[in-house]
Amino acid sequence: MNGQDSLVQPLLTDFYQITMCYAYWKTGTHNEPAVFDVFFRKNPFQGEFCVFAGLEDCLRFVENFRFSQSDIDYIKKILPENAETSFFEYLETLDGSRLTIEAVREGSVVFPKVPLITIEGPLAMCQLLETSILNLVNFSSLVATNAARFRQAAGSKLQLLEFGLRRAQGPNGGLTASKYCYIGGFNATSNVLAGKLYGIPVKGTQAHSFICSFTSPNELKIRGLNHKTTNEPADLFELSIAKRSWILEQFPWGVISSEVSDGELTAFVAYAIAFPDTFLALIDTYDVLRSGVVNFVAVSLALHDLGYRSMGCRIDSGDLSYLSKELRNVFIKVAGLKTEFNFFETMPIVASNDINEETIMSLNEQQHEINAFGVGTHLVTCQKQPALGCVYKLVAQSSQPKIKLSQDVKKITIPGKKKCYRIYGKNGYAILDLMMLENEPEPKPNEQILCRHPFEESKRALVNASKIERLHNVYWKDGELTAALPTLNEIKEHVNDSINRTLRQDHKRYLNPTPYKVSVSERLYEFLHAFWLQNAPIGQLE
């Protein structure tokens, strides 16, 4: 089940798709065979790669494409009154059965200009899909790329947790973000619905309001916790108080007892009684080093006495690098007190609070001691660039190539249906992507291939490929899915492979990454430029 099913329907589109559909139909071109390419022009986040996501959502959309009667009634209301009634009968017949959809495998790294998806079918039907497909690909790919960039910054060992639901752009903004952050490289989400719908691991501990809700020990109605193995009853609160006194005597904490909040200790005890095996405490409500960590160590030692082990602590404010290092020092000291406290040395520290790619890199430089990041706003809203500019362009109609001209060369489309390849070098990394005319012979490994920049005449290179991969597969034909769709975890694995095994480090680095080359064959270059000149009008200056 897909959580956004109810919204992804034919009317989730721009009105002009419907007016254009009517105009195509009215003037008789609606059934002309057409080819549309979905691609973007610029990698997001000032980077040099993008992760392609949202393909399954697009295919499910096409699979379920049917105007309902109430949709058609609504369209009747918004089209001019004199619209012909047989148009509405035509709309009723529309579905995905005459479409063929090729696409890059979901989760692949992708680059500007190369079609992510190519849709062939009757002109008007293809046109109707534009907005929904762009909506489904743009944000999914953007947020997956963002997550992959956070993963690059954090390295492979740290846990990355997505905590963005409350700041996401609506319920579905949150759900989409949780799903595609997971495939992009996050380990888990706080979003329970995403866990239920997609099987993503969910994680969460407690909020400041939980800590604030306990002011004094009197508010604790239950204090007992049985020993994990002997089952012997104990008073966890009393035990924690005793541990706190003991630990404060062991080494110079520099805190006086009036600074250590009893309300906080009470809240920790309440949480530990509920979750003795998975105790993880938020320790920054009062003061991390003068209250939170003292209470956390106290309750952790009490739990240890009763056969349980704490899972860690979370800080959500302050200087995360400094605090994590101070916490690690405390934990190492505690570990040094008794052999059985050894586990304290590696006590997990979770950090949250306005984390972005740059924060993680800065924390890395400061050699932080954080084990997991909880990331919200910057991740799910893609603060640095909140939209990917995928476009959906007509490239052929009735077997004739079509070109969208523009005075801005970057905006010119590459006409015609194309075959696309990824060319790999000896070291196993991808060298460039190559687009060719549909009827050209396939390029072969270990033969010289002339690759040209699509617009800059002098940029040419001969490439000797050690491996060549065709980029597109047919996913939909004759009204059905023609390829098995990967699971979410398979896509996640593919993202990881695609970024780490096929993409060279210099394309991924944060500062001034090397652009990955996207090229065309000699024949496509010649065709593109001849066709461009043929279509561009000749002006007159004086």
Add this chain to the structure above:
Amino acid sequence: MNGQDSLVQPLLTDFYQITMCYAYWKTGTHNEPAVFDVFFRKNPFQGEFCVFAGLEDCLRFVENFRFSQSDIDYIKKILPENAETSFFEYLETLDGSRLTIEAVREGSVVFPKVPLITIEGPLAMCQLLETSILNLVNFSSLVATNAARFRQAAGSKLQLLEFGLRRAQGPNGGLTASKYCYIGGFNATSNVLAGKLYGIPVKGTQAHSFICSFTSPNELKIRGLNHKTTNEPADLFELSIAKRSWILEQFPWGVISSEVSDGELTAFVAYAIAFPDTFLALIDTYDVLRSGVVNFVAVSLALHDLGYRSMGCRIDSGDLSYLSKELRNVFIKVAGLKTEFNFFETMPIVASNDINEETIMSLNEQQHEINAFGVGTHLVTCQKQPALGCVYKLVAQSSQPKIKLSQDVKKITIPGKKKCYRIYGKNGYAILDLMMLENEPEPKPNEQILCRHPFEESKRALVNASKIERLHNVYWKDGELTAALPTLNEIKEHVNDSINRTLRQDHKRYLNPTPYKVSVSERLYEFLHAFWLQNAPIGQLE
């Protein structure tokens, strides 16, 4: 029907709400009466106001709040195995029946620190609502505020059209944006589903792909259009060609016929045949001034001959100010050719392409001739600030006030349940918002009221109010809605009133707007500061 119903459900929450709920339940505090405030700390977009939106969505969420059996089965899976089974029976009983919800009227301008919504009820139940309510308020309010700012920049006369679906953050990001941009001050949306679900006017014309799909007149299978009143048949293409020749002779256009695209003319004719009464053409596919406008005038004059009137043209690239002024010059010249062409003088010009608040202001300075803006990415993703930081804080429990302390004064919460008022001055504009203790006597007009800055001791003022408005109404009590909810158009009207009739201009200006004052009564000030000191631990420095 609300399009996001299927997603807005109790599991659309952070997992820690459920773990905290379990801990409250396990330690017996789950039914303690609690009060939570929803508020934000900083106005968005470097401005000094925010539009409150999303209230109805929150109330519908509470109205429908019930864990389903499959939700509970899923929660069982993600909580530790030893979680007590009677907790799940407790979850089954939970609904909104024991909650009381007060809120500011939806669509009002609101300011930092003042509660937008106050939720009272059993501690654990209130806690469970946090994430969903923040998700529903944060983006709705943000995008409504963004739309209101675009409206301020554009002035009241221009049409503002929301075209953002393809770049929105997922299907619901798009739908939420369409709905709340409308209430914020937009006239219409391109999003058909938003039109169907919420009754918002939908608008749209044609895309570049429509223009590109016609290369030559031969592709036009139908050319006929009957006269609107006489019903006499005509060939619209031939007529348009004739009009084009005629118009090119009338005044120096500076274009040669090879520059004027026949494909574009063909596309315009096709569209005009389909929509003779609502013809609006996209004129920048080839060259606005050397092709698009010539073809547009030709088809418009042909339609005029047949009794129809064009609705305008759209430009989606280039220097929008320059082009709009050049277009207006052409239209004025055409209007001057014959009295019956007078309508050309005011021919609507729609502009789109990366429009933001600053673009509109810059275009205003250049005295553009645009009549309507189509706005996408910047509007719906709120590029300038993609998240509003509303928080949900515990302010009282078991009739005792609660405070969230922080070393950052801006993050300290104002404890206890509060009464909030908006104080108006003689000129009818709002002067400040005032928060008071719940049991204080109501402030009265025409009496001196001492208003204090909540944290800065020396900032005090005596205010003589000419009108005082209580900010909160009770919307939900004893399991039902207690106030009629306004329609979308009523909310839209209220946004307009609230911004234009109650908010002084200096709070709204783009550059260095004056902050609107949010104050507390003398008694709340005294209480807040005494309570703060009472709860803050005393540290020791040496």
